[in-house]
Each structure stands twice: as C-alpha cells, then as structure tokens.
Amino acid sequence: MTTGPGVRPEGPLAARLDAALRKPAAQQPVWPDPRRARAVVAELSRAEPIVAADETARLAGELAAVARGEAFLLQGGDCAETFAGDTEAHQRGNLRTLAHMAAALVHRAGLPVVTVARMAGQYAKPRSQSVNAQGLPAYRGDMVNSVEPTPTARTPDPARMLRARAGAARSMGVVREFHRDGEIYVSHEALLLDYERAQLRVDDRGPEPRLSSGLGHFLWIGERTRQLDGAHIAFAELLSNPIGVKIGPSTTPEQAVEYVRRLDPHREPGRVTLVSRMGHAWVRDVLPPIVEKVTASGSSVIWQCDPMHGNTYLSANGYKTRDVRHVVDEITGFFEVHRRLGTRPGGIHVEVTGDDVTECVGGASAITEEDLPTRYETACDPRLNARQGLALAFAVAELVAASRT
Ligand code: PEP
Numbered sequence: 001m002t003t004g005p006g007v008r009p010e011g012p013l014a015a016r017l018d019a020a021l022r023k024p025a026a027q028q029p030v031w032p033d034p035r036r037a038r039a040v041v042a043e044l045s046r047a048e049p050i051v052a053a054d055e056t057a058r059l060a061g062e063l064a065a066v067a068r069g070e071a072f073l074l075q076g077g078d079c080a081e082t083f084a085g086d087t088e089a090h091q092r093g094n095l096r097t098l099a100h101m102a103a104a105l106v107h108r109a110g111l112p113v114v115t116v117a118r119m120a121g122q123y124a125k126p127r128s129q130s131v132n133a134q135g136l137p138a139y140r141g142d143m144v145n146s147v148e149p150t151p152t153a154r155t156p157d158p159a160r161m162l163r164a165r166a167g168a169a170r171s172m173g174v175v176r177e178f179h180r181d182g183e184i185y186v187s188h189e190a191l192l193l194d195y196e197r198a199q200l201r202v203d204d205r206g207p208e209p210r211l212s213s214g215l216g217h218f219l220w221i222g223e224r225t226r227q228l229d230g231a232h233i234a235f236a237e238l239l240s241n242p243i244g245v246k247i248g249p250s251t252t253p254e255q256a257v258e259y260v261r262r263l264d265p266h267r268e269p270g271r272v273t274l275v276s277r278m279g280h281a282w283v284r285d286v287l288p289p290i291v292e293k294v295t296a297s298g299s300s301v302i303w304q305c306d307p308m309h310g311n312t313y314l315s316a317n318g319y320k321t322r323d324v325r326h327v328v329d330e331i332t333g334f335f336e337v338h339r340r341l342g343t344r345p346g347g348i349h350v351e352v353t354g355d356d357v358t359e360c361v362g363g364a365s366a367i368t369e370e371d372l373p374t375r376y377e378t379a380c381d382p383r384l385n386a387r388q389g390l391a392l393a394f395a396v397a398e399l400v401a402a403s404r405t
C-alpha cells in the first residue's frame with residue numbers, strides 16, 4: 001500500500017501550526033532533555049505515514065452519511081495500548097470483537113456501520129493527577145513513560161515516541177490484514193503534541209487547505225485538553241481528518257457551539273463528532289441544552305455517546321471499574337434525549353477488548369466486584385470484555401431500531 005509522500009506544511013499553514021503549538025498545552029510531559037525530544041520529532045517527521053490521506057478522506061465521506069442518519073458509528077478498543085500488550089492475538093481479538101459488534105448492529109438496526117478502532121496510536125494518556133500518592137510522576141501512557149512504579153521508569157523518555165510510531169505501523173498492518181469484509185479505520189486521542197505534529201501533510205481537497213495527519217484516520221481531543229484557548233483545539237482546527245471532541249458534564253452549550261464554529265467553519269456534515277461522556281446520572285439533564293444550541297447553530301455534527309468515562313468508580317476492593325448497568329443507562333438516556341429533541345443518535349464510543357478480562361462489573365458475564373482481580377489487565381481504564389461488548393451491541397441495536405420508527 002502506498003501512502004504517498006504528501007507536501008509538508010509551509011507558508012500560512014506552517015505559520016498557523018506554529019501559532020497553535022505555542023498556545024498553552026495541557027497534559028504534556030516535561031522531557032528531561034528537550035534537545036533529544038526535538039531530534040526525535042525530526043526523526044518522526046521523516047518516517048512513513050501510518051495511514052493514507054485517501055483512506056481518511058473516505059472515512060470523512062462515511063461520517064457525512066452518519067451525520068445524515070444513514071449510518072451508525074461504532075468506535076472502540078483499549079483505553080491505552082501498550083508496547084507489551086500489542087500482540088497480534090490481542091489486536092485481532094479486539095478487531096474481531098468490534099466486527100461482531102458491528103455485525104449485531106447492522107443485523108438488528110438495519111443501518112450500515114462505520115467501524116473505527118481505538119488502535120495504532122492510542123499510547124498517550126491524560127491523567128487527573130500529575131503525581132501519584134507515592135510521590136511518583138503519573139504514568140502517561142507507553143508513548144511517554146513506563147507504568148513500572150520507579151522514578152527512572154516514570155521519567156518521560158522521547159525515544160518512546162519512536163517505539164509508539166513503530167508499534168502503530170505494525171498495528172496498522174494487522175488492521176489491513178483483518179479488513180477483508182469491510183474497512184476498519186483507526187483512531188486515537190491527539191494528546192501528545194510532539195508526536196502529533198510530526199506527520200502532517202498539506203491536503204487541498206477540502207473547502208480550504210488543511211493538514212492531513214498520517215498518524216490516524218480519526219483523531220479526538222479529550223475532556224482534559226479541550227480548552228478553547230489551548231493548543232489542542234487550535235491544532236485540531238488545522239487538520240483535515242475528522243475530529244472528535246469529548247464533552248463532559250461541565251461543558252456549557254456555549255462552549256459546544258464554539259467547538260463546532262472553530263472546528264467546522266464550512267459546515268461539513270460529519271466533520272465534527274461531539275462525544276458526550278456525561279455519566280448516567282447526568283446525561284438526561286446536561287445533554288439536551290447542548291444538543292439544542294448546537295442544532296440551532298445550523299451545523300450537522302455527529303452525536304456520539306461514550307458511556308464509559310462518566311461512569312468510573314472505585315470498587316470496595318480498590319479497582320477502578322464501571323458497572324455495565326450504568327453504561328447501558330447512559331446510552332439509554334442519550335437515545336431518550338435525541339428522541340425528545342428530534343435529533344440523531346449517531347454512534348457509540350466504548351472501551352472494549354476481545355480478551356476475557358474482568359474489569360467492568362455486571363452485564364453478560366455477571367462479573368462481581370470480588371471477581372475483578374481474576375483478570376484485571378488494563379494499563380489505564382476498565383474495558384468491557386468480548387461478551388459484555390457484544391451484549392451491549394445487541395442492546396444498542398434495539399435502541400437504534402426503535403429510534404428509527
Ligand atoms: C479516554 O478516552 O481514554 C479518555 C481519557 O477519555 P476522556 O477524555 O473522555 O476522559
């Protein structure tokens with residue numbers, strides 16, 4: 001597969017990129033040797049892209065269909081990919097689970113499904129505390145430091161960005177081989193800007209020249225880095241890739257309108273996906289004014305529900321977990337809101353793996369809090385296992401089918 005050399009940014013786009021990257025950027029590591037980090041960024045810039053701009057453009061077309069209500073968006077995978085965990089068996093298991101979930105949705109909901117894996121670059125994590133209870137720097141994902149709890153292992157190492165790129169390229173090979181019955185696109189959180197800045201090619205096919213990231217088809221901005229005056233949103237504005245923005249319960253309708261105005265000035269259906277992750281207790285109250293105001297502003301975004309990140313809690317035995325009942329309840333509330341407002345529930349975004357893990361309680365595997373230690377393997381947030389994921393897809397398929405009557 002040829003990805004094409006592309007044209008590196010210069011002129012006005014390069015100047016806008018520099019200005020974006022000079023804005024305050026949340027959640028960035030402090031590299032102990034900035035010169036070494038710059039050398040790594042230069043080396044990354046010379047590497048082959050992981051995805052082709054043509055593929056990303058095809059995804060944009062499919063997401064336009066999602067925005068029009070003609071397809072459903074299924075996004076999922078690990079919370080954090082890891083170097084050690086990136087075996088072909090693990091990746092194929094995750095892809096198989098996504099494919100089964102997509103098949104369940106197509107079969108029952110009668111809509112084409114656009115499948116996007118959290119894969120091939122999901123190696124950097126935002127953290128709520130930069131130092132943990134033991135005084136160690138937080139683990140920020142394998143792209144930055146090691147999960148091992150020692151001061152040396154937790155020191156950010158820019159060479160990890162090179163390992164991440166190589167791992168992402170290998171993962172993309174697994175995805176391409178898996179394809180056969182339909183395309184699976186890849187996505188990750190555009191968090192670590194030294195990584196993201198390195199693979200940008202001028203893309204002239206849209207309404208204005210933009211930059212196509214060769215590091216993933218779909219990129220999203222997380223809940224902790226969506227500051228309107230920050231670097232991440234300014235960076236996302238310049239990309240031609242479809243963009244997601246995670247919106248949590250503190251998001252105001254005015255902020256949501258501003259994300260859409262900034263990221264989708266030409267009102268291209270499906271260019272922006274607003275990923276609501278409100279929590280099951282909040283979604284019915286917090287989401288409606290946001291949906292109303294964005295809809296009134298005239299843009300057609302994709303409304304996607306992430307029913308995971310607003311529902312995390314600590315179990316009595318000390319595991320970060322989620323209850324499948326809360327996950328289902330948030331999605332149900334999300335569909336209720338859209339039915340009430342006459343808008344379209346466009347997709348779901350979940351943390352799920354094909355491995356038989358015990359990280360989330362309840363659901364198809366009836367996992368209890370006591371069961372959590374049996375196979376709790378995630379490097380970050382708890383994932384649904386294959387059975388829980390498939391059962392969720394059947395439940396969502398019913399909701400999609402009902403929303404179309
Ligand atoms: C995530 O998707 O893993 C994540 C950190 O989500 P959020 O930004 O919504 O908290």
Ligand code: MN
Nearest residue numbers: 079351380381
């Ligand atoms: Mn997560």
